[in-house]
Amino acid sequence: MATADLSIRNLRKTFIKGKEEVTAISNVNIDVANGELITLLGPSGCGKTTILRMVAGFETPSEGEILVGSENIVNQPVHSRGMGFVFQNYALFPHMSIFENVAYGLKSRKDAGTINIEHEVAEALELVGLKGVGSRFPNQLSGGEQQRVALARVLVLKPKLLLMDEPLSNLDAKLRLHMRTEIRRIQQHLGITCLYVTHDQKEALTLSDRVMVLSRGKVQQIGTPFELYANPATTFVADFIGQANILEANATRIEGDNAAIELLSANLTLRYVKASGTAQAGKVSVVLRPENIRLVEKGQGTLTAKVQNRFFVGDHMEYEITLSNNQTIFAFVPYNPGMELYEVGAEVGLAFDDKAAVVLF
Amino acid sequence: MASASQISPLPNTPVSGKKHFSIFDLGALPVLSVIWLSLLVFVLYPAFKLLYVVFVVDGSFTLANISEVWSSSYNLKALWNSLFLGATVAISGTFLGFCFAYFTVRMRVPKFIKWIVATLTLLPLISPPFTSSVALTLVLGPNGFLLEFLGISDFKFYGFWGTWIAETLTYFPVAYLALAPILLSLDPSMEDAALSLGRTPWQVFRTVTLPMTTPGLANSLLLLFANSLADFATPLVLAGTDFPVLPTQAYLQITGLYDLKGGAGLSVLLLVPALAAYLFQHYWVSRRSYVTITGKSGARSSVRGMGMVGETTIALICSFITLFVLFLYAIIFTAAFVKIFNVNHSFTLEHFQYVFQFGRKAIFDTLIIAGIVTPLGGLLAVVIGFITYRKAYFGNRLLDFTCMLNYALPGTVVGIAYVLSFNEKPLALTGGLTILVAAYIYRYFAAGIRSVVASLHQIDKNLEEASASLGASGMRTFFRITLPLVIPAVLAGMRYLFIHSMTAISATIFLVSINWTLLTTRILESMTGLQFAQASAFSVVLILIVFIGSGLMTLIANFYSRRLAGADKE
Numbered sequence: 001m002a003t004a005d006l007s008i009r010n011l012r013k014t015f016i017k018g019k020e021e022v023t024a025i026s027n028v029n030i031d032v033a034n035g036e037l038i039t040l041l042g043p044s045g046c047g048k049t050t051i052l053r054m055v056a057g058f059e060t061p062s063e064g065e066i067l068v069g070s071e072n073i074v075n076q077p078v079h080s081r082g083m084g085f086v087f088q089n090y091a092l093f094p095h096m097s098i099f100e101n102v103a104y105g106l107k108s109r110k111d112a113g114t115i116n117i118e119h120e121v122a123e124a125l126e127l128v129g130l131k132g133v134g135s136r137f138p139n140q141l142s143g144g145e146q147q148r149v150a151l152a153r154v155l156v157l158k159p160k161l162l163l164m165d166e167p168l169s170n171l172d173a174k175l176r177l178h179m180r181t182e183i184r185r186i187q188q189h190l191g192i193t194c195l196y197v198t199h200d201q202k203e204a205l206t207l208s209d210r211v212m213v214l215s216r217g218k219v220q221q222i223g224t225p226f227e228l229y230a231n232p233a234t235t236f237v238a239d240f241i242g243q244a245n246i247l248e249a250n251a252t253r254i255e256g257d258n259a260a261i262e263l264l265s266a267n268l269t270l271r272y273v274k275a276s277g278t279a280q281a282g283k284v285s286v287v288l289r290p291e292n293i294r295l296v297e298k299g300q301g302t303l304t305a306k307v308q309n310r311f312f313v314g315d316h317m318e319y320e321i322t323l324s325n326n327q328t329i330f331a332f333v334p335y336n337p338g339m340e341l342y343e344v345g346a347e348v349g350l351a352f353d354d355k356a357a358v359v360l361f
Numbered sequence: 362m363a364s365a366s367q368i369s370p371l372p373n374t375p376v377s378g379k380k381h382f383s384i385f386d387l388g389a390l391p392v393l394s395v396i397w398l399s400l401l402v403f404v405l406y407p408a409f410k411l412l413y414v415v416f417v418v419d420g421s422f423t424l425a426n427i428s429e430v431w432s433s434s435y436n437l438k439a440l441w442n443s444l445f446l447g448a449t450v451a452i453s454g455t456f457l458g459f460c461f462a463y464f465t466v467r468m469r470v471p472k473f474i475k476w477i478v479a480t481l482t483l484l485p486l487i488s489p490p491f492t493s494s495v496a497l498t499l500v501l502g503p504n505g506f507l508l509e510f511l512g513i514s515d516f517k518f519y520g521f522w523g524t525w526i527a528e529t530l531t532y533f534p535v536a537y538l539a540l541a542p543i544l545l546s547l548d549p550s551m552e553d554a555a556l557s558l559g560r561t562p563w564q565v566f567r568t569v570t571l572p573m574t575t576p577g578l579a580n581s582l583l584l585l586f587a588n589s590l591a592d593f594a595t596p597l598v599l600a601g602t603d604f605p606v607l608p609t610q611a612y613l614q615i616t617g618l619y620d621l622k623g624g625a626g627l628s629v630l631l632l633v634p635a636l637a638a639y640l641f642q643h644y645w646v647s648r649r650s651y652v653t654i655t656g657k658s659g660a661r662s663s664v665r666g667m668g669m670v671g672e673t674t675i676a677l678i679c680s681f682i683t684l685f686v687l688f689l690y691a692i693i694f695t696a697a698f699v700k701i702f703n704v705n706h707s708f709t710l711e712h713f714q715y716v717f718q719f720g721r722k723a724i725f726d727t728l729i730i731a732g733i734v735t736p737l738g739g740l741l742a743v744v745i746g747f748i749t750y751r752k753a754y755f756g757n758r759l760l761d762f763t764c765m766l767n768y769a770l771p772g773t774v775v776g777i778a779y780v781l782s783f784n785e786k787p788l789a790l791t792g793g794l795t796i797l798v799a800a801y802i803y804r805y806f807a808a809g810i811r812s813v814v815a816s817l818h819q820i821d822k823n824l825e826e827a828s829a830s831l832g833a834s835g836m837r838t839f840f841r842i843t844l845p846l847v848i849p850a851v852l853a854g855m856r857y858l859f860i861h862s863m864t865a866i867s868a869t870i871f872l873v874s875i876n877w878t879l880l881t882t883r884i885l886e887s888m889t890g891l892q893f894a895q896a897s898a899f900s901v902v903l904i905l906i907v908f909i910g911s912g913l914m915t916l917i918a919n920f921y922s923r924r925l926a927g928a929d930k931e
Binding site: 056057058077078079080081082083084085087088089091093094095104105108109153154157 | 548550553555556557558559560561564565568573575
């Protein structure tokens with residue numbers, strides 16, 4: 001079985017809860033290229049796992065198509081889909097040895113008799129960096145090792161798609177970092193198409209070719225990590241990926257890629273995000289990242305503000321500041337020796353590069 | 362017989378470390394002494410006396426009594442029959458219990474059907490013994506209604522077959538209760554994983570679901586084996602002379618042949634496998650499990666089945682058994698209300714007139730006994746529960762074991778031990794009320810202790826600490842905080858005591874007298890006198906009393922639990 005591309009078309013899933021119909025996800029569309037790693041990112045309950053489980057066949061879509069290659073697999077039973085699913089809790093069979101766990105899928109194949117199972121299992125375990133654990137049982141392995149076995153158990157089948165449901169969330173912080181790199185290495189080495197579910201934005205940004213951000217069952221944006229950070233399509237994306245100050249403003253004129261904006265006392269010309277909606281005059285949101293704001297002497301900079309609070313985090317000073325309209329925003333000033341500190345209650349100016357702020361319609 | 366539901370092992374009590382003040386710290390030692398004294402009299406002394414009578418003759422140890430019992434081929438046959446019956450009931454009951462557990466937990470069936478099936482499944486557990494025996498005799502016995510209907514004439518009902526069917530129907534709910542939670546808590550992602558790795562639903566069932574339930578199945582097999590081994594009522598009416606089993610043999614030895622020594626010897630023969638099965642189940646098997654609570658598990662999905670063929674089979678088996686149980690209860694009620702069942706089906710109340718005329722004493726006696734046993738046993742359970750949980754007294758483990766001993770031993774053994782111990786001075790109690798009450802309490806109060814201890818474990822220590830730091834005295838904390846929180850558990854234990862003091866017979870049949878008799882013994886007398894209509898009427902009365910009584914106690918417990926849950930949300 002070779003790895004394949006995946007297309008999801010108008011996918012929709014509703015559940016019956018009590019007597020009401022609840023829409024878990026709707027209108028999901030994406031094309032995943034062969035060998036690409038796509039992360040489904042969103043807060044818990046956004047429907048990301050539901051999408052993954054529908055691709056695996058654990059749930060049946062209420063509407064829509066899931067195409068692998070060019071074949072719609074919506075009506076295929078789970079066991080003939082040839083997907084590799086890695087569970088959040090690994091789901092290793094506790095009554096089987098590691099060898100039996102990894103061999104389990106191979107033995108269910110029709111051509112099981114012609115496969116050198118010992119060899120395949122050994123190779124898969126070696127690929128994930130585990131050797132000589134075949135005779136042990138899952139409860140004798142550490143969390144990280146169980147995670148590797150879970151990966152080997154699906155990779156040994158050379159699945160069309162690798163589906164991973166928050167695979168790192170049960171590991172401690174250090175191990176999580178290491179396994180993240182491992183997963184990416186193995187995925188790239190095999191060139192396997194992968195859907196990866198997580199709620200951890202850092203994991204999503206570092207791991208993915210592209211990220212699909214979801215909120216309340218709706219796709220917010222699909223793009224490369226850099227695109228999402230630089231050009232968030234919605235205020236949700238802006239705030240969920242990294243941290244963002246979202247300021248209300250008024251657009252007066254549109255010129256090419258830029259919009260003329262009235263932001264409190266300032267008149268600015270800022271770049272707008274095309275994906276965010278139709279550009280027209282009226283109310284807009286301006287996204288300004290805390291690390292792009294500098295604090296300057298009162299009277300200088302673009303806006304005036306007052307320091308409400310400050311927290312020293314180590315690599316930067318976190319200022320909580322109030323604008324003239326009483327909105328509270330954050331500014332992160334990177335640490336360097338001899339940096340100027342502003343006291344709580346001080347009136348300051350806020351300076352930022354016009355290129356750093358983007359407009360959402 | 363109904364003494365069936367499982368008592369779970371004690372959670373590991375954290376005995377190390379200092380526990381904070383409670384009023385029981387002060388009063389505990391005298392109370393503990395009184396409890397130990399009562400256990401000495403009603404648990405340890407009878408057990409010792411039984412062994413003494415069997416193994417000591419003229420002041421010296423001897424195996425003569427045992428070898429005499431052993432040398433009788435009829436007794437050996439009884440031993441073999443008991444073991445064989447236990448094994449077959451264990452297998453068939455566990456199979457049915459698994460089917461019902463799978464049906465109610467795993468299959469996509471409308472909720473109300475599951476509810477009906479689950480409720481009906483529990484009926485045999487709270488029904489008096491003989492219920493299924495009476496009904497089965499009317500249906501499958503000589504000239505049985507169903508046999509005539511099906512045109513079968515040579516079915517050998519009395520003996521192994523009748524006993525086996527009746528015990529299977531009585532005890533499969535025990536297996537159901539043991540297996541349903543295990544199936545429910547199996548991590549669904551295990552099965553999802555297996556499916557996703559390419560196995561068909563039936564293969565997943567065979568290679569993942571079933572193997573992961575193995576510890577539960579072993580547990581259920583042992584439980585049912587022990588229950589069947591100890592069952593006295595069913596073989597007494599159904600086994601007959603061709604199929605002797607140990608409990609009935611021991612009983613007949615004593616009541617028929619007035620051979621106390623022989624009966625005692627037989628009961629020791631019964632004691633060995635029963636105690637072995639109990640200890641093995643209680644201290645080893647019931648603690649092994651693949652069900653691990655890992656905290657986070659995968660999304661709880663629409664549960665998957667084992668494939669069409671398997672599921673249809675299970676649905677058919679469950680429907681058939683459910684209908685058959687319903688049918689048996691219908692038979693009992695019909696037989697109680699018609700002149701002669703299967704002969705003259707005209708409505709009559711004469712059997713009930715008989716019951717209230719000649720059985721009134723039995724009804725009142727039973728109610729008085731249950732009325733004393735239930736609150737007294739409940740109180741004792743609370744006190745012992747608190748003491749063992751609160752403080753690491755020397756001998757807590759021994760106390761736990763002693764409290765369970767009369768429950769672990771077959772009722773027949775306990776009954777014979779009581780007869781041996783309390784027939785003569787200084788403790789000539791047989792024939793009186795005390796001995797009946799004591800027999801029930803010390804045999805069935807362990808369930809209450811367990812549930813009290815379990816519920817104490819669930820009470821967050823911070824609650825009591827908060828109460829103390831808010832200025833409440835130890836006394837006030839106990840009565841205002843701790844006690845209200847364990848009341849549902851106490852009620853559960855009391856319900857268990859009530860049901861069993863109304864229905865259990867195996868130990869107490871040795872202890873009844875002209876002064877104090879029991880409803881269950883009246884049913885037995887009617888059965889052995891072939892008065893099936895009267896037996897049915899007695900059964901109906903008993904079933905109604907048990908249902909109403911246990912239903913009321915469930916309602917009160919639910920009311921309490923709901924109030925606690927509501928208070929949580931406030």
